[in-house]
């Protein structure tokens with residue numbers, strides 16, 4: 269109706285600017301297209317009256333006056349259109365500003381993307397990058413890792429005496445390994461060039477992936493203290509050890525060696541990295557402690573020596589002398605390849621025809637599969653890889669044909685999971701340290717809450733704690749650690765594939781002990797054996813655990829949260845390429861295939877846990893009943909003795925034997941559900957009375 273009125277006014281040619289404004293708004297409300305105003309035009313161009321639609325007239329739209337916008341008078345923005353603004357710069361002027369950005373310059377500005385957002389986190393990231401490299405190098409070379417991590421407070425004197433630096437200050441981080449060492453010619457680029465490494469271009473399980481970690485730490489040190497990274501390395505007996513000081517020319521992303529020396533006496537092989545950085549030990553040590561503990565847990569084949577300012581050194585001996593199974597490199601699976609990547613791979617190929625290219629570049633492509641792909645692509649004549657690289661249409665056909673061809677899943681036995689036995693060993697030695705040292709706190713820097721939590725764990729926890737597992741006989745899966753009983757269960761899932769990349773999930777849990785029973789469980793996340801300490805909420809692993817219904821396994825669980833109970837839960841994903849959410853490698857992306865596997869592993873572990881909790885509840889119940897029974901047994905035996913005129917001692921012994929028998933029988937109640945156990949308990953309560961009656965009778 270309003271539109272029609274407005275059209276009538278326009279037809280008369282008497283519309284004012286304000287009328288036109290109102291028309292536009294009204295038309296917009298009744299569904300007409302908003303008029304486009306040409307840039308710089310003071311008033312909108314005149315519009316032709318609305319044409320009547322051909323055919324049967326539609327009913328007039330129902331008017332909704334309350335939807336109309338306020339009258340233009342009330343709208344200051346509806347003032348006359350502004351004149352076109354003065355041009356500020358021409359394309360040519362802007363072109364003068366446009367230039368290449370070096371990767372180091374980019375990450376200098378965006379160091380938070382690499383995990384260097386603040387001084388406490390930077391401390392952890394620096395250590396983590398160096399330790400992960402040491403572990404990777406040792407494993408690749410087949411050496412049992414022996415790693416020393418040292419944090420030195422430069423506020424203290426040479427003897428380590430003085431006042432500890434409060435807040436931010438200068439620290440030296442040293443990481444030394446007994447690995448294969450680094451070839452001298454490579455060292456400058458490894459430590460002084462971002463995106464330079466040996467792991468990015470391959471598909472093989474390793475802690476490092478990107479080739480940016482240690483050089484980013486060097487860059488952070490250089491940025492915050494102006495000091496170069498110092499390294500020493502030796503590749504073996506008979507080869508000289510060398511030391512270098514390396515800086516990064518951030519404009520060019522190139523290394524500059526500022527000092528060089530040869531060492532006569534150094535270890536037979538290995539690498540030492542020393543970085544001076546601005547760090548916050550006061551706040552950051554919690555993360556570092558936790559990182560070291562968790563790294564020891566997930567790497568039971570490695571020994572760690574951890575030296576800290578003004579604290580006794582901490583050692584984590586290796587729990588096994590066996591190296592983990594060697595991870596194998598694989599080629600990408602054709603079903604995971606994208607069109608652009610296919611074209612690039614074809615351009616790099618040395619094969620003479622597309623069949624050869626497919627077989628050489630991808631896993632699981634036999635000559636029969638290659639023939640089938642080529643047939644499905646409809647290539648008549650011989651197609652060379654360079655045709656695929658140059659012609660998008662040819663590449664598209666090939667890509668489509670790959671997608672339409674059934675190809676065996678990628679090989680999965682190339683991964684190196686921790687395994688059930690070592691996960692258990694790792695958990696036990698980790699709990700040993702935790703029980704001695706006291707646990708570390710949550711990642712949030714809420715010190716008050718942290719202090720409270722510590723108090724809860726050390727003192728009050730005993731009350732809240734789930735009742736102890738009876739001393740004897742030791743239940744299967746229960747480990748006694750520093751006087752506390754922990755139930756430990758582990759699950760390793762078979763390998764699976766996401767986006768063509770094999771991955772494998774493992775879950776381990778430790779229940780009971782000194783963990784508080786009234787707090788959310790402790791969730792420990794690991795990716796390729798590296799603990800993930802930040803971004804817990806944003807991690808796909810957390811999501812999977814939260815989505816698991818833990819009430820089925822006798823833990824309480826607030827909606828959308830982690831379960832509550834005295835439990836530490838370890839989740840590990842091993843993969844040839846872990847899909848991290850960012851370069852800082854702090855959280856795993858939410859791939860449904862990965863979430864599902866974690867859930868399945870958690871459920872399997874949960875079932876073991878539920879069986880244990882039931883058994884323990886039952887044992888507690890029996891112990892309670894027995895002690896109640898034993899409380900009166902003396903009196904009862906005496907009374908019966910008087911009636912039957914016998915000594916009470918054999919009667920008492922008989923009662924105790926009966927009690928043993930009953931408890932034993934009920935011990936066989938394993939595997940019953942709660943209701944069945946309750947029922948069984950009820951029956952048992954009546955039994956002694958009957959036994960008594962029989963005796964009396």
Ligand SMILES: Nc1ncnc2c1ncn2[C@@H]1O[C@H](COP(=O)(O)OP(=O)(O)OP(=O)(O)O)[C@@H](O)[C@H]1O
Pocket residue numbers: 397400401402405445447448449450458464465466467468475476477478479480481482483484539
């Ligand atoms: N301690 C070491 N011993 C032997 N080689 C090392 C050592 N540290 C680093 N390297 C080599 O230097 C390369 C670069 O290391 P860097 O930490 O920058 O990246 P990365 O480990 O490959 O990946 P990411 O950035 O994900 O950590 C490694 O790929 C490895 O080849």
